[in-house]
Amino acid sequence: MSDHKSFLDLGVKPWIIRQCQEIGVKIPTPIQCNCIPAILNGKDCIGAAKTGSGKTLAFALPILQKLSEDPYGIFALILTPTRELAYQIADQFAVIGKAINLKHTVIVGGMDMMTQGQELTKKPHIVVSTPGRLADHIESCKTFTLKTIKFLVMDEADRLLGGDFDEQLKIIFTDLPKKKQSLFFSATITDALEKLKGVTGNEVHIWQSTDEVLTVDKLTQHYVLSPYDARDAYLVQAIRTFRSQDEEGNIVIFTDTCKNCQLISITLNEVGFENVALHAMVAQKQRLASLAMFKSNLVKILIATDVASRGLDIPDVKLVINHTIPDVPKEYIHRVGRTARAGRYGLAISIITPEDVEKIYAIEELIGTKLTEYKVSDKEVGEIFTQVTVTKREAAIKLDEKDFFEKRMINKRKKWILEGKDPDEEEEKFFNKFKQIKKSVKYFP
Structure with a gap:
């Protein structure tokens, strides 16, 4: 597909184009040109392009357009590996979705779980989340369901599928419907993303930037x-x-x-x-x-x-x-x-x-x-x-080493629990290993 297109050529509705123009987005980027039509046509999508290439709007625009045609909550789930990225994605959805009174929520660690649970109960249209905190809510709270989602998005998908989030993703995927559009976006396509081609049930549209140099010319x-x-x-x-x-x-x-x-x-x-x-x-x-x-x-x-x-x-x-x-x-x-x-x-x-x-x-x-x-x-x-x-x-x-270390240990215990391990046993192993290392060196900071 030629990249010399307007958003109208891609099938994007005028109201969305007006919202894009308000934030200075007037011409679609290559990944938007190549992925938006496929998503609007109901295909699963794997998209990879340099960072800063407009990947978020490549999935946000078609999702919001489909939502406006059949509004209900929870309509789309967006998973991302970091909390800051979750807030950033939510901000872009909020700006474009303002015209349709979009309701969204961000579900990440470090924030009050009770408040987040109440937000999920209200069935927002868009849920943007990190895997760990969403898995916690699925296991502890039965007041919401993800069975009705139309879209699943994995942003920075290579990181999400790299192994660190496997346990949390298993919990989340058991709560998702079989029939949905799955969209995977990243700066780079890895072996994990390659395997997705045969896993997803729908027709898959795959687009990767053809630039040989993966970092930008400037x-x-x-x-x-x-x-x-x-x-x-x-x-x-x-x-x-x-x-x-x-x-x-x-x-x-x-x-x-x-x-x-x-x-x-x-x-x-x-x-x-x-x-x-x-x-x-x-x-x-x-x-x-x-x-x-x-x-x-x-x-x-x-x-x-x-x-x-x-x-x-x-x-x-x-x-x-x-x-x-x-x-x-x-x-x-x-x-x-x-x-x-x-x-x-x-x-x-x-x-x-x-x-x-x-x-x-x-x-x-x-x-x-x-x-x-x-x-x-x-x-x-x-x-x-x-x-x-x-x-x-x-x-x-x-640096208050004690407090710093205690926070780290709380996070480790949480990870061990999610992995089905006994946190007390794992903590004992950790400290035994720590003592052995300390004995093996003359100076330990």
Whole structure:
């Protein structure tokens, strides 16, 4: 299908086109051109395209059009791997669906279950949810049903089907009707998505962006080579170097763990780079507040784990820094996709140690692009190394390790319960392993 189409050519109703124009969406993107007609014609759909390509509206517009023809609740279920992405998707549905008095709800962890249960009882048209919290409601609350849904959407489907959510998805799928349209969207098609072709009962429309380079053309991708113990100092110097050229550009920094994310946030605040942190150990209301501060340019730096790498529409990010390199190359694509959006230019810098070289080779092979060196002053790194190292150690002391660890253990116990394991036995195994590790090293932070 030609991508030179209007929304009217795709079969989209005029009222939806007017709503799109109000938010500045006038011309459909390639994934919208290729998927909307198929969805309107009742086909299941698997769609894959670069991040920032308009995937959400590719499924939201046809769902809202079908809803307007036969309005009832619960009409569609949208599953997504992260809480922030759930709220973002719900916002887009709300804006377009305003004309038909759309009722929607967001069901995610970190919020009051009683309130959410009441919302589900009211039968909203659209339910946007993360798998864990929805599975909790299905098992504990019998005041709603998903048996009447017309559409099931899995956004960032490769992540949802990657194994981490298998138990929760089994619970959810037992509560879904056999007859429904299933829509799967992602930035990348994986083996899990390939297998879906033969599983779904309906005719399946499959569309994947044909771009060989999976990261956008206007994204400049660099690396900074660092000794392992100087990674934080090189991070600070990379920010300083960028700030010497761009004083106002928004920066997103990705790291590996919740603890590291919090420590880097405290450290950067101490050395003069105001920032907010976004990770799973932060309360949900605080996560939304931090994201709102960053989106509104009140704070220019966001430190995050991969909870922020998927699908979040964060406008005008100038620089993405990988403080640690992801183990899975495709996660790199999702991370750097936070910049160079909507035709803008962007910059990505990955701080690599000798241990990361093989990971970088795998990433370069996947994206079809060689990363080039980003020049920072080794002399200036040497001058700030002690300050940054001491500041991070002090941050570790300031971090209330007890509370932080307790929150982590609560989440672990919940996961063990969902997996059908005895949480007391698993906790004992965990602490025994913890003690063995502690004995095996001279210093344990």
